[in-house]
Amino acid sequence: MPELPEVETVKNELAPHVVGQHVSNLTLFYEGIVREPSVDEFRARLVCQQITGLSRRAKYLLFHLGSGDSLIIHLKMSGALLLQTPDKLEKYIRAIIHFDGDKKLYFRDPRKFARMALVRDVTTILGGLGPEPLEPDFTPELLEELLKKRKAPIKPTLLDQEFIAGLGNMYADEALFAAKINPLRPANSLNKDEVKRLHRAIQEVLRLGITNQGASEVTFFRPSGEMGKAFWDFKVAHRRGENCPACGTPLVYMRLRGRGTYYCGKCQRG
């Protein structure tokens, strides 16, 4: 599932192909993919525009347009932006953005959760997001301050995009394992050393995910249609029925706030 490292990978690999391109047409096979404005207005404000740049905020991908508007895409669970459609990815194309010179960008999404929006002011979509975990302003001191205000378990706190923006279920489990912190610990109960470890772990697992070009289990594909390699470096996430790579203890699987949660009951005792 696309989380911060996956969206960063899409941005990096898409940019050389789309920046500078002019949109020539839009094909919609599933109109529900347009979040705002109306389908007609969306089309009118997108077609003929030049893509002047790409950026990422949390799990959102932003296409900056010559008009000053931004096309904002969220891939949610199963979305992919593809430059080509190999046989196995032919199905579930929900939209195609056409560029001058017959280039195409395919928006594939089996589950129909993904959305795109066209806005003048990006804060209408991005306004409530918390700090970017890989930016310099995300310091251990800031994390400590934020954690003090939260009494919910640390795992769902890390998934709250208003608390910190970009972590999803897989990387939250990975970060807590790397920091040796139990996912059920109240957020405000972490001591200084634990906060420091968590801060470092969050950045490490995200950077490793980006280096590995994202995780591909089943649902994430890079623009080329290839899969990323991050999944193979996961220590606990989605490793149901396996043993802890550090101590060999069978991993714990539990549902926490409706989310599948994996951790080592021995290494993450605290």
Add this chain to the structure above:
DNA sequence: CCCGGAACCTGAAGGC
């Protein structure tokens, strides 16, 4: 206001 859970979707996997 805060918190927890359901809804949105569809396919895969497991049980019987």
Add this chain to the structure above:
DNA sequence: TGCCTTCAGGTTCCGG
């Protein structure tokens, strides 16, 4: 073989 249930989970919405 096939039907039914459960699971997957980011975000939004709703009820308590």
